[in-house]
Amino acid sequence: SDYFSSITGLEQLLQTENILMRDLNAKLQSTKVQLQQLESELSAIEFEQELALKDTENYLTNPVNVYRLMKRLNTDWMQVEGRIVDMSHQLAFNLSQRYNDGLSFPSQEDVEGAALALVRLQSTYKLDVAQVAAGILNGIKYGTDMSWQDCFVLGQQLFEMEDYNNTKVWIRESMERLRRQNKPKPLPQMETLNSMELVAKSLFQMGDFDTAYELSQRVLEFDPRRIRNWHLGDKGAAVNEEEEPQRDALLPKHSDSYSLTQEFAHYEKVCRGEVEPSPAQQRPLRCRYSQGNHPYRQLAPLKMEEHSLDPFVVTYHDMLSPNKIAQLREMAVPHMRRSTVNPLPGGQNKKSSFRVSKNAWLAYETHPTMGKMLRDLSDTTGLDMTYCEQLQVANYGVGGHYEPHWDFFRNPDHYPAEEGNRIATAIYYLSEVEQGGATAFPFLNFAVRPQLGNVLFWYNLHRSSDMDYRTKHAGCPVLKGSKWIGNVWIHEVTQTFARPCDVFRDHEVSLEYEIIK
Numbered sequence: 001s002d003y004f005s006s007i008t009g010l011e012q013l014l015q016t017e018n019i020l021m022r023d024l025n026a027k028l029q030s031t032k033v034q035l036q037q038l039e040s041e042l043s044a045i046e047f048e049q050e051l052a053l054k055d056t057e058n059y060l061t062n063p064v065n066v067y068r069l070m071k072r073l074n075t076d077w078m079q080v081e082g083r084i085v086d087m088s089h090q091l092a093f094n095l096s097q098r099y100n101d102g103l104s105f106p107s108q109e110d111v112e113g114a115a116l117a118l119v120r121l122q123s124t125y126k127l128d129v130a131q132v133a134a135g136i137l138n139g140i141k142y143g144t145d146m147s148w149q150d151c152f153v154l155g156q157q158l159f160e161m162e163d164y165n166n167t168k169v170w171i172r173e174s175m176e177r178l179r180r181q182n183k184p185k186p187l188p189q190m191e192t193l194n195s196m197e198l199v200a201k202s203l204f205q206m207g208d209f210d211t212a213y214e215l216s217q218r219v220l221e222f223d224p225r226r227i228r229n230w231h232l233g234d235k236g237a238a239v240n241e242e243e244e245p246q247r248d249a250l251l252p253k254h255s256d257s258y259s260l261t262q263e264f265a266h267y268e269k270v271c272r273g274e275v276e277p278s279p280a281q282q283r284p285l286r287c288r289y290s291q292g293n294h295p296y297r298q299l300a301p302l303k304m305e306e307h308s309l310d311p312f313v314v315t316y317h318d319m320l321s322p323n324k325i326a327q328l329r330e331m332a333v334p335h336m337r338r339s340t341v342n343p344l345p346g347g348q349n350k351k352s353s354f355r356v357s358k359n360a361w362l363a364y365e366t367h368p369t370m371g372k373m374l375r376d377l378s379d380t381t382g383l384d385m386t387y388c389e390q391l392q393v394a395n396y397g398v399g400g401h402y403e404p405h406w407d408f409f410r411n412p413d414h415y416p417a418e419e420g421n422r423i424a425t426a427i428y429y430l431s432e433v434e435q436g437g438a439t440a441f442p443f444l445n446f447a448v449r450p451q452l453g454n455v456l457f458w459y460n461l462h463r464s465s466d467m468d469y470r471t472k473h474a475g476c477p478v479l480k481g482s483k484w485i486g487n488v489w490i491h492e493v494t495q496t497f498a499r500p501c502d503v504f505r506d507h508e509v510s511l512e513y514e515i516i517k
């Protein structure tokens with residue numbers, strides 16, 4: 001499972017469908033030939049029957065005809081039976097067998113994850129549902145239209161996830177699409193009509209009369225007799241209060257309280273690029289050549305772009321070539337697992353909708369490219385790399401994201417005392433992203449778009465080694481494309497000379513950012 005969290009799993013699913021498709025096609029082709037044969041045999045028999053019916057007595061007094069009638073019934077029809085049995089064997093289509101053969105299928109959790117991702121994108125980027133359903137993202141048409149059934153199933157999924165606001169939007173889009181469909185509408189399967197009725201009844205009970213009405217009208221258009229399912233006193237319509245406890249509130253179950261805060265709404269704005277730092281913040285910022293901390297950089301100076309001076313957040317351009325990036329990603333793919341959050345050493349890692357991506361940890365010693373990355377970082381930042389975590393390569397699929405968080409640990413049990421906390425973070429961008437997927441700093445009012453080979457670097461701690469709460473950051477949801485990054489977390493203890501501590505505690509400026517607003 002966990003196919004929805006990154007692109008690598010999805011490729012397997014595409015492969016599964018490709019195999020199923022070829023399978024089904026082969027079956028259809030081979031049975032087509034057999035069906036044609038049966039048809040021609042049938043018409044030969046029909047011909048005989050016509051002859052017989054025209055003049056039955058004459059027909060039956062001919063010994064040849066009698067013999068052939070006998071033979072047809074005694075053997076030919078048996079063969080027909082055999083052929084049909086063969087055909088049904090050939091047609092047998094057993095998905096669970098394919099599952100056991102090792103083909104990948106998404107689980108219920110995957111389908112829910114994909115639905116959640118779609119809704120997350122819709123809300124973060126303020127997308128119009130009608131446009132999403134038409135395969136259009138921010139004005140660019142990428143995919144094919146969703147059918148009314150696709151939209152309905154998504155609405156139903158959201159209903160089961162108790163996200164009622166979005167249920168309504170998608171069910172309405174589905175009904176709108178159904179209404180607009182000009183060509184004759186084939187009668188949907190009975191299960192579809194049943195589900196439509198069921199959702200309509202639930203919406204009715206929850207007080208969303210408009211959507212319920214709309215839905216029931218479309219059902220009745222298909223099958224007017226179903227009006228009887230709506231008669232008063234109908235068992236199906238009346239739900240026993242005791243069996244079905246009243247739902248607390250019309251708030252989506254999946255949405256934790258954080259996503260309802262002002263702070264979160266502001267973060268979404270930063271992801272959409274609707275805010276920018278104040279002029280006072282921006283004025284001192286420069287793009288410049290820097291010699292870093294290594295004499296070699298006098299010949300090949302670094303291209304440094306400042307995003308913020310306090311806290312210090314910068315981009316170093318062109319730190320890794322496309323070739324090396326390809327190598328890294330290749331090395332990571334076989335080890336990619338669903339990302340977890342805040343693992344306590346020895347504790348249970350947790351999957352979470354807070355962070356939807358896959359990652360792999362790679363040891364720097366295993367490949368010269370990675371060793372070189374560390375040396376470059378050290379030369380660039382002046383930091384000592386003795387205590388840094390293994391390289392974490394992460395991949396976000398469409399809808400993948402990492403909600404605002406701090407990289408430092410607030411609980412000292414989460415890091416080894418001899419290494420200290422995460423003093424700095426360096427993110428290598430190992431891909432670009434067509435739309436979305438920026439690294440956002442909601443308190444600093446900017447977001448950095450992934451650019452191949454760039455490194456985003458910042459200090460998580462004040463010089464006094466207090467935590468700098470202003471460094472809260474996030475990976476915005478990927479709207480189109482797939483995002484790859486390499487995280488390097490550098491720890492505090494060996495940095496005495498590289499970044500001498502301040503005698504004064506300089507952390508007051510960031511304290512107010514600890515509180516969620």
Ligand SMILES: O=C(O)CCC(=O)C(=O)O
Binds near residue numbers: 402440473474487
């Ligand atoms: O995906 C991003 O841009 C940020 C990732 C991040 O903050 C992390 O992995 O800690």
Ligand SMILES: [Fe+2]
Binds near residue numbers: 407
């Ligand atoms: Fe982070």
